[in-house]
Amino acid sequence: MANDAANNARFQLQNYLVEKQQVVYSIKEVEGFVLISMDELRSSGKANDMETYDIIVSTIAIFSLQIVAGISKVCAERDNQNCSADQLPPVLPLDCAIYISETLLLLCNSN
Secondary structure, three states: OOOOHHHHOEEEEOOEEEEHHHHHHHHHHHOHHHHHHHHHHHHOOOHHHHHHHHHHHHHHHHHHHHHHHHHHOOOOOEOOOOOEOOOOOOOOHHHHHHHHHHHHHHHHHHO
16 A cells, blocks of 8 residues: 555544554454455555545544544443442343333232
């Protein structure tokens, strides 16, 4: 891959930054079908394939930044003593299943 301005592209979202080369290294780590397909696009020499390659790399970079920025906004509900907040609603599948079965048991027992 030639070392030009497009290959040194940087993508930024809020305070997070990723360079195009970091995304390319991540693609190479995946190996298999993904790496073979990306290498075919890059080495074909066709302008359309190179554009597709750049779009895929850019999309991966932007999506990765959105994930990191989103995860960084997650905040656990804690009180002043750093204990978990009051009764939080169930959110995990197992918690939801237990909550539903307990609720159904209460309803059955009250009748």
